[in-house]
Amino acid sequence: GERLAAGKAFIPACIGLGLCNGAYNALLDVQQRLSGTEEKEELVAITYGVAVLVSLLQMLLREKKELPCAFRQSRLSLVFLLICSLITAFAINVLVYVLPLVDVTLLYTFQNAGVMLLSVLASCVFLKERLSPVNIVGGVLMCGSLVMVSLF
Numbered sequence: 001g002e003r004l005a006a007g008k009a010f011i012p013a014c015i016g017l018g019l020c021n022g023a024y025n026a027l028l029d030v031q032q033r034l035s036g037t038e039e040k041e042e043l044v045a046i047t048y049g050v051a052v053l054v055s056l057l058q059m060l061l062r063e064k065k066e067l068p069c070a071f072r073q074s075r076l077s078l079v080f081l082l083i084c085s086l087i088t089a090f091a092i093n094v095l096v097y098v099l100p101l102v103d104v105t106l107l108y109t110f111q112n113a114g115v116m117l118l119s120v121l122a123s124c125v126f127l128k129e130r131l132s133p134v135n136i137v138g139g140v141l142m143c144g145s146l147v148m149v150s151l152f
Contacts, residue, residue, distance in 0.1 A: 025108055032099045044092050109149060113142055 024047065031043050059067055073081070098107065117139060123129045131139075 021112075022108075025104075028096060029099055029104050032096065041093075044089070044096070106150065110146060113146055117142060 028043065031039070059070060063070060095111075120131070120135065120139060124131060
């Protein structure tokens with residue numbers, strides 16, 4: 001029952017994530033072209049601020065009574081949260097810096113493919129998942145395709 005419902009929502013959720021990611025990256029590109037790199041921090045701050053507000057509203061609507069429990073953390077999880085936040089902020093600033101220097105289509109192709117490949121590798125290393133022959137062939141094809149796209 002519940003697993004089947006989650007399976008039906010997976011593909012639309014992936015499509016929605018792809019559309020939102022593309023829209024955000026396009027917005028970053030437009031902002032860079034209109035105002036240059038001087039105001040990149042403001043756009044990143046506004047984006048994350050809106051994401052925080054939407055997430056908080058969603059949590060308030062879904063988990064009214066258990067909301068304080070959702071924010072309880074251990075010291076170790078707080079350390080990881082801070083490290084991930086710093087890495088994310090650094091990565092976004094690098095992306096905003098690189099946008100005017102390279103072809104945006106090529107950059108986003110490599111970025112999205114890199115995220116997919118690294119998530120597969122991370123699942124193998126950290127979650128001990130085994131790669132099937134289909135997964136391996138897909139990864140090799142993806143790498144080969146990226147090389148071909150960058151050459152032509």
